[in-house]
Amino acid sequence: MAQRIDVKDLDIYYGDFLAVEGVTMTIEPRSVTAFIGPSGCGKSTFLRTLNRMHEVIPGTRVEGSVEMEGVDLYGPGVDPVAVRRQIGMVFQRPNPFPTMSIEENVLAGVKLVNKRISKSDAADLVESSLRGSNLWEEVKDRLDKPGAGLSGGQQQRLCIARAIAIKPQVLLMDEPCSALDPISTLAIEDLIAELKQDYTIVIVTHNMQQAARVSDRTAFFNIAGTGKPGKLIEMDDTSTMFSSPTEKATEDYISGRFG
Amino acid sequence: MSTTAPPTGKARSRSASGRAGDRGMNRIFRLVSTWSGALILATLAAVAIFLVLEAWPAISLGGEELGEQISWFPEDTSIITFVGPLIFGTLLAAFLALILATPLAVGVALFISHYAPRRLAQALGYLVDLLAAIPSVVYGLWGILAFAPIVYPVWNGIAETLGWFPLFEGPAADPPRVMATVAVVLAVMILPIITAVCREVFLQTPKLHEEAALALGATRWELVKTAVLPFARSGIISGAMLGLGRALGETMAVLMILSPGFLYSFAIFQAGQQQTIAANIAAQQPEAPPLGVSALIATGLALFVITMAVNMAARAVVARRKDFSGAN
Ligand SMILES: Nc1ncnc2c1ncn2[C@@H]1O[C@H](COP(=O)(O)OP(=O)(O)O)[C@@H](O)[C@H]1O
Ligand SMILES: [Mg+2]
Numbered sequence: 358m359a360q361r362i363d364v365k366d367l368d369i370y371y372g373d374f375l376a377v378e379g380v381t382m383t384i385e386p387r388s389v390t391a392f393i394g395p396s397g398c399g400k401s402t403f404l405r406t407l408n409r410m411h412e413v414i415p416g417t418r419v420e421g422s423v424e425m426e427g428v429d430l431y432g433p434g435v436d437p438v439a440v441r442r443q444i445g446m447v448f449q450r451p452n453p454f455p456t457m458s459i460e461e462n463v464l465a466g467v468k469l470v471n472k473r474i475s476k477s478d479a480a481d482l483v484e485s486s487l488r489g490s491n492l493w494e495e496v497k498d499r500l501d502k503p504g505a506g507l508s509g510g511q512q513q514r515l516c517i518a519r520a521i522a523i524k525p526q527v528l529l530m531d532e533p534c535s536a537l538d539p540i541s542t543l544a545i546e547d548l549i550a551e552l553k554q555d556y557t558i559v560i561v562t563h564n565m566q567q568a569a570r571v572s573d574r575t576a577f578f579n580i581a582g583t584g585k586p587g588k589l590i591e592m593d594d595t596s597t598m599f600s601s602p603t604e605k606a607t608e609d610y611i612s613g614r615f616g
Numbered sequence: 617m618s619t620t621a622p623p624t625g626k627a628r629s630r631s632a633s634g635r636a637g638d639r640g641m642n643r644i645f646r647l648v649s650t651w652s653g654a655l656i657l658a659t660l661a662a663v664a665i666f667l668v669l670e671a672w673p674a675i676s677l678g679g680e681e682l683g684e685q686i687s688w689f690p691e692d693t694s695i696i697t698f699v700g701p702l703i704f705g706t707l708l709a710a711f712l713a714l715i716l717a718t719p720l721a722v723g724v725a726l727f728i729s730h731y732a733p734r735r736l737a738q739a740l741g742y743l744v745d746l747l748a749a750i751p752s753v754v755y756g757l758w759g760i761l762a763f764a765p766i767v768y769p770v771w772n773g774i775a776e777t778l779g780w781f782p783l784f785e786g787p788a789a790d791p792p793r794v795m796a797t798v799a800v801v802l803a804v805m806i807l808p809i810i811t812a813v814c815r816e817v818f819l820q821t822p823k824l825h826e827e828a829a830l831a832l833g834a835t836r837w838e839l840v841k842t843a844v845l846p847f848a849r850s851g852i853i854s855g856a857m858l859g860l861g862r863a864l865g866e867t868m869a870v871l872m873i874l875s876p877g878f879l880y881s882f883a884i885f886q887a888g889q890q891q892t893i894a895a896n897i898a899a900q901q902p903e904a905p906p907l908g909v910s911a912l913i914a915t916g917l918a919l920f921v922i923t924m925a926v927n928m929a930a931r932a933v934v935a936r937r938k939d940f941s942g943a944n
Binding site (some may be wrong): 408410413415438439441442445446448450452453454455456457465466469470516519520523 | 734822824825826827828829830831832833834835838842843846847849
């Protein structure tokens with residue numbers, strides 16, 4: 358249930374604007390990969406090209422290739438909808454569907470694929486997904502209540518439950534804790550550590566400690582100046598990145614001496 | 617009258633007045649909003665009182681006297697039995713129009729907001745807003761001059777094949793000065809306003825929730841189903857109510873097209889079956905004696921009450937699942 362992703366020479370454009378240039382990297386299965394870097398360097402943009410979510414914005418395009426287990430996600434005949442079912446995403450701001458109950462939220466993605474899921478299967482899936490996102494104990498008595506009534510941290514875990522309910526191969530998270538309080542943040546970090554047993558996880562974070570705590574590998578992105586494209590500076594095991602990075606820019610950024 | 621409720625100026629000003637430092641613009645705003653709210657309520661009350669006072673002579677008199685003094689008043693009917701069929705006709709016309717117009721409006725609005733390429737969407741948006749501003753008499757003219765002359769074969773066809781269904785009972789009248797024609801013209805008339813409201817609401821769907829749906833692997837239609845329509849539900853109802861309000865009060869189009877009757881009849885392809893309150897008032901008022909005017913105002917009072925009731929029902933529907941409305 359976890360697969361590796363190979364990115365080769367990826368350029369990403371918003372219209373004529375080259376936002377990210379020449380990224381080549383491998384994302385290992387059953388591991389957590391963290392993207393760090395100053396804001397505006399293209400972490401979100403790059404993350405969204407991994408499940409073709411960037412295509413939602415008109416005028417975007419990519420050059421290069423993204424392969425999951427050897428299959429080019431941008432190959433002819435590949436349906437972006439199918440890609441997104443394989444590669445789930447959790448956003449910066451928790452976004453449970455406001456008109457749905459907790460239970461309906463968990464099942465929202467499943468109902469798209471399998472409309473005739475039986476009642477008992479659905480109940481099982483709701484429980485296993487909510488257990489998977491460490492939310493079950495907190496909400497098991499009010500599954501029919503609106504998802505929007507939960508706290509921010511609970512909502513984010515509900516969104517994770519919703520994402521893993523469709524059993525994706527990969528889970529992308531774009532600053533999933535930046536709108537949360539420290540306790541909720543810890544809960545999500547613990548959850549990420551558990552989820553990597555089953556999923557390939559990629560997380561964007563602007564919090565260096567978080568990257569150090571949760572990730573196995575870290576990629577540092579940087580930008581030379583406004584209007585210039587963001588680039589992948591270096592990528593290595595997280596311990597190496599934080600103790601003895603190869604690049605001077607990485608060291609400066611990690612130690613907070615960033616100009 | 618418009619069927620949108622006044623903004624909740626009162627509630628807002630109450631919370632503002634509790635705060636210290638209530639000066640300058642804030643104070644002006646509070647006064648303006650309080651007085652606007654009061655003014656709307658006062659207007660409403662004044663209209664209601666006027667209607668009741670003016671209608672009273674007709675309401676208090678027996679059917680016999682009404683029949684004697686008003687030439688067009690049906691024999692042996694009280695004011696209640698006089699108003700009944702008119703209420704029926706009014707509701708029938710308005711609901712038929714709504715049933716025809718709402719799904720179409722939602723579809724057109726969805727196309728503009730979520731399917732059409734951006735350029736086309738903009739052009740269509742302008743067009744719809746433009747159509748919403750056309751006076752209803754123009755639609756009435758279109759109905760009587762362009763639509764009615766060609767629609768008879770269609771009505772006749774439906775009446776012949778589906779005539780067992782009460783609504784479609786034949787024989788279809790030719791010329792088709794019938795309820796079905798009225799309903800279509802009313803539907804065309806209220807289509808733009810409903811579409812305009814729906815489009816506006818659909819465009820306001822939070823990006824957040826659209827992305828949530830897309831990230832779960834939703835196709836465009838599934839995106840619409842999971843994120844757009846649930847979010848827009850109360851907006852769609854509001855739009856439909858605006859349309860319903862227009863249809864309920866529409867005079868000219870009905871007057872120009874419908875051959876009136878005073879029956880509780882569902883036969884929408886037959887002439888001389890139904891009549892609406894507004895069209896009846898316009899038709900009878902010019903030659904009505906004072907008591908006749910009073911009887912007509914009594915029907916106006918009924919229209920007033922219907923409009924209020926429809927509005928409240930709509931609000932109740934909107935409020936029912938408030939927890940799930942997404943207003944967080
Ligand atoms: N929708 C968009 N349209 C045009 N440019 C965009 C859009 N989103 C992001 N960008 C640009 O792409 C670059 C990278 O942005 P982003 O990926 O959000 O950076 P990060 O997530 O690292 O802060 C920035 O220069 C930003 O202005
Ligand atoms: Mg970002």
